Amino acid sequence: MHDIRYIRENPEAFDAALKRRGVQGASVPILEADTLNRAVLSALQKAQADSNAIAKQIGHAMAQGDVGTANRLKAEAQALKNAPSAADQSEKDLTDLLAALPNLPVADVPDGADESGNIVVHTRGTIPAFDFSPREHADFGPALGLDFESAQAVAGARFAYLRGQIARLSRALGQFMIDVQTNEFDAQEVSPPLLVRDDAMFGTAQLPKFADDLFKTTDGRWLISTSEVSLTNLVREKILTEGELPLRFAALTPCFRMEAGAAGRDTRGLIRQHQFDKVEMVSITTPDQSDAEHERMTQAAETILDRLKLPYRRMLLCAGDMGFSAKKTYDLEVWLPGQALYREISSCSNCGDFQARRMNARYKLVGEKGTKPKNEFVHTLNGSALAVGRTLVAVMENYQQTDGSVVVPDVLIPYMGGLTKLVPAS
Incomplete structure (x- = not known):
């Protein structure tokens, strides 16, 4: 607002x-x-x-x-x-x-109408060299436990069963991600509601603009499209003290999206699903600290990719490609060998006081001695660390072997009970 x-x-x-x-x-x-x-x-x-x-x-x-x-x-x-x-x-x-109006871009956001105006900030990691033609995950994933056919029969398009070892790898990724955020980046782990009211969706600006992209229940609640909604609304209608800030939250939750605006895109595989897991980061901070918090949050997301040894790049989004609530956004794009493309795996945004005004979330600013404290709007930030399904895709494609097996990244082996490789069913 x-x-x-x-x-x-x-x-x-x-x-x-x-x-x-x-x-x-x-x-x-x-x-x-x-x-x-x-x-x-x-x-x-x-x-x-x-x-x-x-x-x-x-x-x-x-x-x-x-x-x-x-x-x-x-x-x-x-x-x-x-x-x-x-x-x-x-x-x-x-x-x-x-x-109905989006947030205002800050001065260092580049001009541009779409993703062609985005700028590469840096590129990290080494793109793997294969002695065979790397395949897309949807082509070799079924032998490892990706079951699209059964999901189609049960739920329709854009759903998947993850079975056996691939389900375990997905669970390991989510657990690893949330552990990094809570153990190393000062985030409080939260298990939030997955169903919320209109006011919560309005507060983070999913409503009214994006109603067609959301699932609504028969009792009038909404399934969250991201746990950003539940986490950011923890401070709605509150007046915090300056000493309480920053607040940092992280959650590993299912997310639900109609993908109404993405008809015909990424219809194969796990890239664009109606239901997916994601680790979300949310920070609530003061205006003078939000820029630094944005950099910190993005580095927290990059840490996951660094530890998994996945090649990626950080993009500064142009004004025309940013999300509705953002005043500045970094996207992290991971390399997918099967597509020979970088694809978005995380989006980290500074929303300034845009969401706080919609939620009436403030903090008591204490000035010089003798002056009366005044209430100011907090700044809110959110980012993915990371989308679990897309990270699973990246691991499968970057660690694939010529026989269809997938090597488990070293950092995940303890989460996999010592398993070092996913082997296709014979």
Whole structure:
């Protein structure tokens, strides 16, 4: 959500920033709605004052036995009761306009309309050399326990059974990832709700814009598309102390996405599923620390790839390719030999106070001695460390052998009970 005071004072800068995200002239309808809302609120305040005065006049008229005057005043009082509903509507109209707009990119975010405008920050790891033609995971995975056929019969497209040794490798990856975040990067492990209310989805900006990409239950709740929703909303409607910050959370959860905007893309394999596991990181911090926290969070995600010895690159996303809530985003893209491409495996974003305004999440800022503390909005950040299914794909393809087996990365062997290789069924 945007600060209406900033828009009033800086309409041209606001429009220029949103233009970088493909939104034109947003300030005009917002300022018109804001002017109307302030006029309606002023009228409401007057109506409330008039209503109080009329109530006294009615009492006086009744005491004097002047029924006619009392009835006329009651009719006037009844008419004034419409003012609150008008104020509610004008405020909702303004909020709806603000809620529909993406966050503003910061200055060092490059211009660009799509992924072609993204910039490589650095590339790490060594792309493996094979003495055979490497295959995609969907081609050799079924012999290791990937079962797409049974999942199709039970749940439909974009689902998979992971069976036997491949299921164990997936579990090992998730456990390794959450252990790194909690043991080495100061994150509190959380097991959050997978079903949330409208307000939680609105708070992290999944609603209203992305409703078509979400699963909704018959009782009106939503299955989380990422545990960012549950974790970030831990601070909704709260006033924290500056000393409590930063807060860092991590969760390993299933995630659920309709993938409505990705029809026809990545229909084979595990790259784009309706249900997948992911380790999510969320940080809640002060404005002056959020940039450093963003770098720290991205390094925490990179640590997983480094330990797994997977080749990857960090991308700085351009304004047109960032997520709705982000003011700056780094994507990590892992090398997949079967496709001979880098593919996204993590996205780490600094959202500034954009989500905090939607959640009314604040902290008490203590100034110089003798000054009164004031409440400021926190900054929120989120990132994947990592998407388990895509990491499984990366391990399978980068560690594949000519006979269809997959070598287990050294760091995962303790999580695999000493197993060093996945062997295809004969």
